Amino acid sequence: MAARYLAVCADVAAGGPADGPVPRPVARGYRSVVPKQSDVALTPPGQAPDEDPSLAVRNNGGADPGSAPPPPGRREAVLVLSFGGPEGHDDVMPFLENVTRGRGIPPERLVDVAEHYHHFGGVSPINEQNRALIAAVEADFAAAGLDLPVYWGNRNWTPFVEDVWAQMAADGIEHVYVFPTSAFASASGCRQYHEDVARARAATAGEPGGNGGPTAEKLPHFGDHPGFVQANADALAAALATLPEDQRDGARLVATAHSIPDAMAAKAGPTGGAYQAELMASARLVVDAVAPGREFDLVWQSRSGPPSVPWLEPDVNDHLRALAAEGVQAVVLFPIGFVSDHVEVIWDLDNEAAETARELGLGFARAGTAGTHPRFVGMVRELVAERRAGAPARLGTNCPAACCFVQRPARPAR
Template sequence: MPRATVDITPEGQRPDEDPSLAVRNNGGAPPSTEPAPAGRREALLLLSFGGPEGHDDVMPFLENVTRGRGIPRERLEEVAEHYHHFGGVSPINDQNKALIAALEKELSAAGSDLPVYWGNRNWAPYVEDTWARMAEDGIEHVYVLATSAYASFSGCRQYHEDIARARVATASPARPGGPTAEKLPHYYDTPGFVQANADALAAALATLPAELRDGARLVATAHSIPDTMAAVAGPDGHAYEAELMAAAERVVAQVAPDRPFDLVWQSRSGPPSVPWLEPDVNDHLRVLAQAGETAVVLFPVGFVSDHLEVIWDLDNEAKQTAEEVGLAFARAATAGTHPAFVESMRGLLEERRAGGLPRLGTDCPASCCFVQSHRRSPADTAANGRPQLS
């Protein structure tokens, strides 16, 4: 039976969005190699996707995400059931609050009183409102930490565009665009992100029966994206898939050196006519079972927190698939608020504030990872795809 789906992936821009906005309005400033000026009022912004906070928020949220794309109402109602299954609340909100609290504690312990703000692309607190609040608070420069560790249009460039849109909305004669901003670099290869994922993978392995642990297949998962987007390289020439492979290799090397693993994809969205990265995690589990594997451990290295996409796609659908094909199943946690991950984020921030040289392959201008959005017909919109859930 076809799943309730709708095309609400983050890679497409709404018709009212200008894809050159971030570049023209300098939404993300080039990394500075000079220390922050003494006395400048600075802040850290956690920038994320957003999600509903209750049953009444679900449809307005989905309408927000799909605005301008002609999605049929009945299709949105089907997808809304995913959220209603969890009380209408997206886990990403509490997870972001927990990460902010952890960052504030980490900064305070290091002797920093840098304020931490929170803004979202698709739901309150909207980044535009947060930017206005920072301007009112007298913040002059913002370091932006996005809840995506990798290069890609939706994982990096679109966050530059969110910043640009917020600066335009906050512009005034006295301070055009409000605070200046720079996005912190990709962090898929930072020691803390790798350590957090490695610890989670080890813990997941330990939940399997002892006789299955050594032979369990390790499978890294990440959000699938269109092939055309995946082919766009980041600042070091590495594309999304290469960065994910590099992160997964580091994680496995800490837990089970020289052990083979697979990188597969989840959360596919969009019309079937548009090629996306494959194989899908559920298809891969079936192939593993046919090949004689008896156990599998999934580690979602492509995600920062256990939001609805991770829970729905892995803890529900992938787990069910594993049971159907006779695979023992375990799923590792994401980085979340792991102390090593939080410490690495503080390190990135302090490195940037001190005017450290850009990190090779992880710093990028707002013009990186640009791809034109896929223009969809009503027929494509109604086609069976997978939603972006958060």
């Protein structure tokens, strides 16, 4: 399907080694459907997101988080760290080349992918959404009397995290709390953000007089935080209310998240399987805030990779077909795995999944993401305050060295 190109450009996009099918935990509401067989990979078989093993440093290569408050007078900041995206037609090909560098992707394949970005004017909405989030966080900090500057860096497009790290060092920042635009455990959704910061610190250390710049700690996973839950619950309730009244009680609630390879999912978290487990727990909290105990499903979107490489399933479109065959009359999708309405959410759900629902005669509604919901914005401040108060480090901040590890080729220098 057309959306498969987007998997290479997502916050948690990943291709991975085929270690064979990995058993997945079956939780309430999870429904198994035959996987798609028509996917075309941008990432060659056997590869996963870029990783330089030399950067696999615990806690971002920064300070080991402990339970002591920061020393008085230390100059601190918050970094919103995201994936990045093009902001005009001329940016599209350089952006895609940046995302796929070192992977041997044929140029003609990138041309095909570029056409989808050009469909949106060459602009990915993720950058503007990050600007809006940062403005809201700054306003929230100011209202709460929290005097911390907020910076923004990306992995694959300007402002690049390496450049922002050098700027923070020049500004005299001594320690950074890193807020990634990804809530859950996985190599791409958590570990790679640690590596982004380690790479930025290494680049800053390599500059004349450089010492790596500020130390850092990534903020913990936040899928179960009340602010994230409330933002998604409000969006789910609003989406449900858009259905005709006679469809609301019987509408199937379907949570979606980015699919990742089975092998990668099996290694997520200290004991494996944390990606699915965290998503299921988060979705359960969201649904219970709207309709306690109501049944829901967790399904996947944006799969990439050849059929020979097992990824989490079922695909959302396959799942809609299965629901229609069961006699379900309406569905409400809520993209629990994403924090903003970027290209993947818009294309995969508002276009492809909505079209599938129309073909099947299903009533359809799609809930919004957390975006700049006040409770989600306030959550950022609360996570920072938790770390500044010396609270025990949680998963995502204090990760074992092998947590979510997937061996990948070294990432060439930008």
